[in-house]
Amino acid sequence: MTPGGTRAGEDAEDLDIEEVLALVNDGHGHTPPTHGDSVPAPAPRPQSSGGHGKDGGHRATRWPDAREIAAQAARAAVKAARRAPVSVPLDAALGLTLAAPLTALTDLPSFDTSAMDGWAIAGPGPWAVREEGVLAGHADAAALTDGEAVRIATGARIPPDTTAVLRSEHGHTDAKGRLHADRDIEPGQDIRPRGQECRTGDHLLATGTIVTPAVLGLAAAAGYDTLTAVPRPRVEVLVLGDELLTEGLPHDGLIRDALGPMLPPWLRALGAEIVAVRRLGDSAKALQKALGTSSADLVVTTGGTAAGPVDHVHPTLDRMGAELLVDGVAVRPGHPMLLARLKEDQHLVGLPGNPLAAVSGLLTLAEPLLRTLAARPAPESYTLPLKEAVHGHPYDTRLVPVVLRGDHAVPLHYHGPAMLRGMAAADALAVVPPGGARAGQETALLDLPWAAAGIEVCFT
Numbered sequence: 001m002t003p004g005g006t007r008a009g010e011d012a013e014d015l016d017i018e019e020v021l022a023l024v025n026d027g028h029g030h031t032p033p034t035h036g037d038s039v040p041a042p043a044p045r046p047q048s049s050g051g052h053g054k055d056g057g058h059r060a061t062r063w064p065d066a067r068e069i070a071a072q073a074a075r076a077a078v079k080a081a082r083r084a085p086v087s088v089p090l091d092a093a094l095g096l097t098l099a100a101p102l103t104a105l106t107d108l109p110s111f112d113t114s115a116m117d118g119w120a121i122a123g124p125g126p127w128a129v130r131e132e133g134v135l136a137g138h139a140d141a142a143a144l145t146d147g148e149a150v151r152i153a154t155g156a157r158i159p160p161d162t163t164a165v166l167r168s169e170h171g172h173t174d175a176k177g178r179l180h181a182d183r184d185i186e187p188g189q190d191i192r193p194r195g196q197e198c199r200t201g202d203h204l205l206a207t208g209t210i211v212t213p214a215v216l217g218l219a220a221a222a223g224y225d226t227l228t229a230v231p232r233p234r235v236e237v238l239v240l241g242d243e244l245l246t247e248g249l250p251h252d253g254l255i256r257d258a259l260g261p262m263l264p265p266w267l268r269a270l271g272a273e274i275v276a277v278r279r280l281g282d283s284a285k286a287l288q289k290a291l292g293t294s295s296a297d298l299v300v301t302t303g304g305t306a307a308g309p310v311d312h313v314h315p316t317l318d319r320m321g322a323e324l325l326v327d328g329v330a331v332r333p334g335h336p337m338l339l340a341r342l343k344e345d346q347h348l349v350g351l352p353g354n355p356l357a358a359v360s361g362l363l364t365l366a367e368p369l370l371r372t373l374a375a376r377p378a379p380e381s382y383t384l385p386l387k388e389a390v391h392g393h394p395y396d397t398r399l400v401p402v403v404l405r406g407d408h409a410v411p412l413h414y415h416g417p418a419m420l421r422g423m424a425a426a427d428a429l430a431v432v433p434p435g436g437a438r439a440g441q442e443t444a445l446l447d448l449p450w451a452a453a454g455i456e457v458c459f460t
Helices: 015-030 063-081 214-223 259-269 286-293 313-320 357-375 452-457
Strands: 086-089 118-120 128-131 150-151 162-167 169-175 179-182 203-205 227-229 236-241 273-279 298-302 323-327 329-332 338-343 347-351 380-383 395-403 406-409 428-432 444-449
Touching: 015 063, 063 323, 063 329, 063 338, 063 347, 063 357, 118 179, 169 259, 179 323, 203 214, 236 259, 236 286, 259 273, 259 298, 259 357, 286 298, 286 313, 298 357, 313 338, 329 357, 338 357, 347 357, 357 395, 380 406, 406 428
Parallel strands: 128 150, 236 273, 236 298, 298 347, 329 395
Antiparallel strands: 086 227, 118 150, 118 162, 128 179, 169 179, 323 338, 338 347, 380 444, 395 406, 395 428, 428 444
């Protein structure tokens, strides 16, 4: 069996990701509530981009409901796919979720070691000092006899019959080379005994633990070369739009593509593996071919989700028989985002083309879906008072970039749908309820991945 531990006597290979996800949910209790295993019925198609008329017309999906639908869609995909955990080398496991408990494969430390640079001593002093010292990584040193000492390095194996380690700064040698202690010594002082941290077979970390740098260090120390983990969700990004430039300055009605450079690293920060980034322009034929041939768990498209003459996402999904789970969300910016099921284990998140609106769609739909596919717990929700009042939409939630200063969230300017200037300086997004929020009002916050856990932005 690949090192990865066992759970209640089961081999790690017997687990599937649905079981891991259940363990994560049970262990952390942060996952939004569900209503059975089924995905909620698809949302009806909005009648207009506003969709909030007083005549009782269609209302887009509420923002918190959209996030829950995305998480439930991922659970259904996990159940349908019955994906198995994978064995991953330590250097590729950062940010993954453990799919089996981490149990110690060795005692830590595996032998008595010195906790300090100094002398290993035997019996009462003063001590005659051996000429040859003991270094870390070297073979066993000969046993000491009472009245004898030997120079020893931190991490070196303690010679048999050692009474204690005398730190370098706590001893001195006289003119005859004999060692004297400058303070009292307790037996066992500055010796790390074998098994002090753990014994072989001890349970170290539970299934569902996120692999951090410290987890990698513990796993290596405990004898692991690989970890049994939930694989990263595979994501393909399709950049739509004939008006987009990949280099140089905007000209002649063409603009620089901000989403192509931004989305792949952001998706990696959310735990995804990017399998492809393709630029398709405004071609319905190219879009349908790309969707029909993609093997990714999630396809993310940019632009084309409204009802303009070259907005091909809805018609293409209709032709392919895809099921719309979310079609418009009551959030600003980002109202025309969508979530569709292409196959029972494959989904599409359609992001608006405006950059900040796309970020809104990413955190509303892609984040809960990817988090659930990766069997990661939902982050703890929290609130902070706003330093300044924020105007709200009459009916919709607003997501506003903020910086965190002490015990307040400070709203940033430049937060229009097409703007990224505020977002680039932000620590989080404030979830502003319909109608707005006054200065000092406690407001829910969504941390950005690099602000919440700096390691995540380094995912590859």
